[in-house]
Amino acid sequence: MPTLSDPRPPLLNRQRERAVLDGLLGDLRDGRGRALVLRGEAGVGKSALLGHVVEAAADIRVARAAGVESEMELAFAGLHLLCAPLLHRLERLPGPQRHALEAAFGLREGGAPDRFLVGLAVLTLLAEAAEERALLCVVDDAQWLDRSSAQVLAFVARRLLAEPVGLIFAVREPEEQLQGLADLEVRGLPAQESLTLLRSVVPFQLDERVKDRILAETNGNPLALLELPRGLSPIQLAGGFGLVEAQALPARIEQGFRRRLEALPAETRALMLVAAAEPTGNPVLIWQAAGRLGISASAAETAQTDGLLHMGTGVRFRHPLVRSAVYSAASLQERRATHRALAEETDRDHDPDRRAWHLAAAAPGPDEEVAAELERSADRAQARGGIAAAAAFLQRAAELTSDPGPRSERALTAAQANVLAGAFDAASGLLAIAAAGPLDELQQARVDLVHGQIAFASSMGGDAPPILARAAKRLESLDPALARQTYLEAWYAALFAGRFAGTDDLHEISRAARSASPPSGASRPPDLLLDALAVLVTEGRAAAAPLLRRSAWVFAEGEITLAERLQWSPMAAVAASALWDEKCWYAMQSRELQYCREAGLLGPLGIWVNAMAVLETWRGDFAEAASLVAEAEAIATATGSRSFATGVVMLAAFRGTEAEAAPLIERVTVEARASGQGVGEQFAQWVGAVLNNGLGRYEEALVAAQAAQAAPGAPEMHVSMWALSELVEAASRTGQTRQAAEALDRLAEATAIGDGGWGPGLYARSRALLSGGEEAERWYREAVDRLSSTGIRTELARAHLLYGEWLRREGRRADARTQLRTAHDMFNAIGMEAFAGRAHNELLATGETVRKRTTDKADQLTPQEGQIARLARTGLSNAEIAAQLFLSPRTVEYHLSKVFTKLGIASRHQLPQALLDNGHDRP
Numbered sequence: 001m002p003t004l005s006d007p008r009p010p011l012l013n014r015q016r017e018r019a020v021l022d023g024l025l026g027d028l029r030d031g032r033g034r035a036l037v038l039r040g041e042a043g044v045g046k047s048a049l050l051g052h053v054v055e056a057a058a059d060i061r062v063a064r065a066a067g068v069e070s071e072m073e074l075a076f077a078g079l080h081l082l083c084a085p086l087l088h089r090l091e092r093l094p095g096p097q098r099h100a101l102e103a104a105f106g107l108r109e110g111g112a113p114d115r116f117l118v119g120l121a122v123l124t125l126l127a128e129a130a131e132e133r134a135l136l137c138v139v140d141d142a143q144w145l146d147r148s149s150a151q152v153l154a155f156v157a158r159r160l161l162a163e164p165v166g167l168i169f170a171v172r173e174p175e176e177q178l179q180g181l182a183d184l185e186v187r188g189l190p191a192q193e194s195l196t197l198l199r200s201v202v203p204f205q206l207d208e209r210v211k212d213r214i215l216a217e218t219n220g221n222p223l224a225l226l227e228l229p230r231g232l233s234p235i236q237l238a239g240g241f242g243l244v245e246a247q248a249l250p251a252r253i254e255q256g257f258r259r260r261l262e263a264l265p266a267e268t269r270a271l272m273l274v275a276a277a278e279p280t281g282n283p284v285l286i287w288q289a290a291g292r293l294g295i296s297a298s299a300a301e302t303a304q305t306d307g308l309l310h311m312g313t314g315v316r317f318r319h320p321l322v323r324s325a326v327y328s329a330a331s332l333q334e335r336r337a338t339h340r341a342l343a344e345e346t347d348r349d350h351d352p353d354r355r356a357w358h359l360a361a362a363a364p365g366p367d368e369e370v371a372a373e374l375e376r377s378a379d380r381a382q383a384r385g386g387i388a389a390a391a392a393f394l395q396r397a398a399e400l401t402s403d404p405g406p407r408s409e410r411a412l413t414a415a416q417a418n419v420l421a422g423a424f425d426a427a428s429g430l431l432a433i434a435a436a437g438p439l440d441e442l443q444q445a446r447v448d449l450v451h452g453q454i455a456f457a458s459s460m461g462g463d464a465p466p467i468l469a470r471a472a473k474r475l476e477s478l479d480p481a482l483a484r485q486t487y488l489e490a491w492y493a494a495l496f497a498g499r500f501a502g503t504d505d506l507h508e509i510s511r512a513a514r515s516a517s518p519p520s521g522a523s524r525p526p527d528l529l530l531d532a533l534a535v536l537v538t539e540g541r542a543a544a545a546p547l548l549r550r551s552a553w554v555f556a557e558g559e560i561t562l563a564e565r566l567q568w569s570p571m572a573a574v575a576a577s578a579l580w581d582e583k584c585w586y587a588m589q590s591r592e593l594q595y596c597r598e599a600g601l602l603g604p605l606g607i608w609v610n611a612m613a614v615l616e617t618w619r620g621d622f623a624e625a626a627s628l629v630a631e632a633e634a635i636a637t638a639t640g641s642r643s644f645a646t647g648v649v650m651l652a653a654f655r656g657t658e659a660e661a662a663p664l665i666e667r668v669t670v671e672a673r674a675s676g677q678g679v680g681e682q683f684a685q686w687v688g689a690v691l692n693n694g695l696g697r698y699e700e701a702l703v704a705a706q707a708a709q710a711a712p713g714a715p716e717m718h719v720s721m722w723a724l725s726e727l728v729e730a731a732s733r734t735g736q737t738r739q740a741a742e743a744l745d746r747l748a749e750a751t752a753i754g755d756g757g758w759g760p761g762l763y764a765r766s767r768a769l770l771s772g773g774e775e776a777e778r779w780y781r782e783a784v785d786r787l788s789s790t791g792i793r794t795e796l797a798r799a800h801l802l803y804g805e806w807l808r809r810e811g812r813r814a815d816a817r818t819q820l821r822t823a824h825d826m827f828n829a830i831g832m833e834a835f836a837g838r839a840h841n842e843l844l845a846t847g848e849t850v851r852k853r854t855t856d857k858a859d860q861l862t863p864q865e866g867q868i869a870r871l872a873r874t875g876l877s878n879a880e881i882a883a884q885l886f887l888s889p890r891t892v893e894y895h896l897s898k899v900f901t902k903l904g905i906a907s908r909h910q911l912p913q914a915l916l917d918n919g920h921d922r923p
Contacts, residue, residue, distance in 0.1 A: 024036055037142075064082070096117060272308070343359045580759030613629045776806060
């Protein structure tokens with residue numbers, strides 16, 4: 001009969017599964033990293049397979065951890081267990097990574113680290129450990145990992161490539177964080193092996209119908225076949241009377257363990273309950289608590305003899321369902337007494353959070369002292385970056401609070417923490433608890449604020465603006481500073497909602513913000529930004545221009561706190577775009593990108609990487625834009641967040657390949673409409689107009705550009721003002737002169753405060769399309785001159801194209817060739833295939849012979865290779881590149897070797913010229 005020391009049931013050859021696991025070990029020995037998720041129901045043999053792979057990895061360093069259901073609220077608990085044997089290597093990590101990991105594990109004080117910087121630190125730590133010997137990390141019961149650990153380990157798993165690190169998760173069903181990783185389903189045994197295994201524990205003859213029923217209901221689950229018959233008499237088994245009806249398989253397995261527990265002495269069950277309630281498996285703490293409960297050392301003998309519990313240097317159960325059975329079989333009073341003993345023996349200074357959690361489990365009812373301790377634990381958890389754990393502590397604190405007022409306040413605080421953690425359903429439930437108690441006016445306004453933040457964060461649609469606007473209005477007399485901040489959130493939500501915003505649109509919110517009390521002291525950056533954006537809508541561009549410039553440049557170059565930058569910089573980018581101020585916009589985004597990279601703030605980094613991809617596309621650096629798009633998608637995958645579509649769809653549209661761009665445009669349109677996100681819909685329509693203008697399909701471009709316009713009476717701003725020049729071009733090409741003229745008038749107003757040459761250059765180019773003779777030529781020349789002073793090379797190339805097309809129609813072929821050649825060369829260099837085709841056809845019409853550019857696809861760098869090559873060209877080391885791109889140094893080295901092969905070079909010194917020669921860099 002199987003024992004704890006040999007947990008694998010007989011006849012479990014598992015050739016398919018073992019072959020996959022042996023292949024993973026082979027990759028580690030060859031220096032390649034891999035991650036794998038073993039999934040299957042409880043008892044199917046996942047833990048036995050993990051045992052096999054650990055035994056087979058005798059030449060490989062192994063680190064182990066297991067998720068424990070009662071530990072799910074303790075931030076980084078599972079991660080700490082896995083990394084504990086490696087923490088002596090912390091000094092080898094780069095400073096920001098080391099500090100982040102130390103903060104996460106409570107080894108240092110400081111601000112909360114970004115959880116994905118913690119992820120990079122863990123990746124680097126594992127890669128460092130694997131330098132000496134390949135490393136295998138095994139995580140059992142991953143469905144019970146705390147959320148912070150699961151996110152970090154999933155992040156690491158997605159980045160294993162060139163380092164000999166393996167990561168295996170055993171899980172019943174993959175949690176959201178593990179979706180997308182390579183997985184292997186562990187299935188039940190074949191019928192004959194199931195029967196043989198059943199006979200090994202039932203030595204007497206079984207009724208055929210009972211036997212068939214057991215085999216059918218266990219579905220080959222080895223643990224079920226071993227445990228279900230145990231403890232049942234031959235009479236019960238003979239007639240099937242002992243089999244529990246209508247129970248899920250894990251519950252039936254657990255029931256089998258409970259029958260075995262009933263036969264144990266009371267003192268043994270009490271000891272097993274202490275072990276079940278203490279998830280770290282610390283034998284010293286378990287025996288101390290057992291001593292406090294009067295349990296003698298002999299109590300362990302029976303449990304170990306029966307194969308249910310092993311107590312040595314660590315304490316472990318035969319199976320997680322044994323732990324579950326022990327805990328559920330105990331009475332409520334027994335569980336409370338056990339947790340009380342564990343709390344009293346847990347070191348208050350060394351492990352205060354686990355002590356607080358035990359105290360909460362021991363509390364028979366509301367307990368203000370315990371609730372206050374949980375609040376303090378929440379503060380510590382948040383300081384370590386465990387915002388989800390902080391939310392759980394706060395929620396439990398609210399549950400243990402009897403006074404309705406403090407209970408509502410704690411529930412409201414817990415709801416706000418859950419919003420930050422992205423747990424919107426939990427936040428909504430806590431808001432309901434908060435609303436059930438007595439709330440003062442300020443608390444009621446905060447409830448509205450959190451409701452609005454949930455609505456905006458979950459969909460960025462039309463539900464959020466009215467909720468946030470109402471909260472801001474209520475806050476005006478209660479907390480004027482918070483009211484202005486909330487108006488700014490409402491304004492941004494209304495911009496995103498666009499036509500889906502309803503009555504609480506930009507006009508209504510801007511008017512309300514203008515009537516709110518001004519800041520009591522010196523204006524903070526968000527105050528400046530709110531005033532600028534509100535005046536832009538209510539009083540127009542001329543009145544708003546000085547405010548827009550001041551607020552935008554504060555965010556681009558001024559002194560500003562971290563919290564303000566993280567929260568408000570995306571809105572400041574709207575101010576910069578309203579000014580057509582490319583330099584300010586680029587400086588702001590570059591600053592935020594650099595800061596997020598240095599600080600390891602991967603969530604905000606995803607936003608800025610995508611935003612920079614948009615701007616680099618406009619600037620004509622498609623290689624950099626593609627690299628940023630790839631990075632944005634990798635970040636979205638690593639963080640489990642929504643993918644950033646604007647960069648990829650804009651790049652595809654500007655490239656002009658319909659087969660690539662059209663499905664992306666359709667996807668963005670459908671998703672935006674489904675979530676009520678008007679700005680997303682407008683963005684797709686605008687890039688659709690660009691695509692169709694490039695392809696010369698002006699009727700379709702006109703429809704798309706018209707759809708991208710602002711609602712009647714609304715100001716042209718953001719995406720709608722970008723679409724005006726597309727509308728003028730499409731309308732003029734289709735003879736819709738009245739529409740073109742109306743769009744030109746709106747474009748004149750939109751670019752009147754343009755700083756630099758971008759906005760005025762677009763206006764001059766559009767004005768030329770509706771002019772004739774010398775006036776047209778003057779406007780074309782002005783467009784070229786103004787756009788030449790900017791970095792917006794895509795629009796400059798289009799100005800040359802339109803000028804050349806006009807010259808050809810004027811019969812000035814020689815002059816036309818000059819402009820058209822310039823346009824054609826620029827489009828080819830940038831990669832704007834559709835517009836290059838237009839220039840090619842126009843050149844042919846002038847009598848010039850033009851060859852289309854061809855590229856060798858086999859030698860092209862991937863976006864990630866291009867990004868790494870350009871960073872290496874600047875002199876960054878592999879470690880520095882790895883830190884910037886959230887990779888390991890060995891992965892960077894792996895990609896660079898492929899870059900050298902494709903470019904035909906041997907060293908980093910040859911990269912600048914090789915990138916230029918092979919068309920992977922800006923001319």
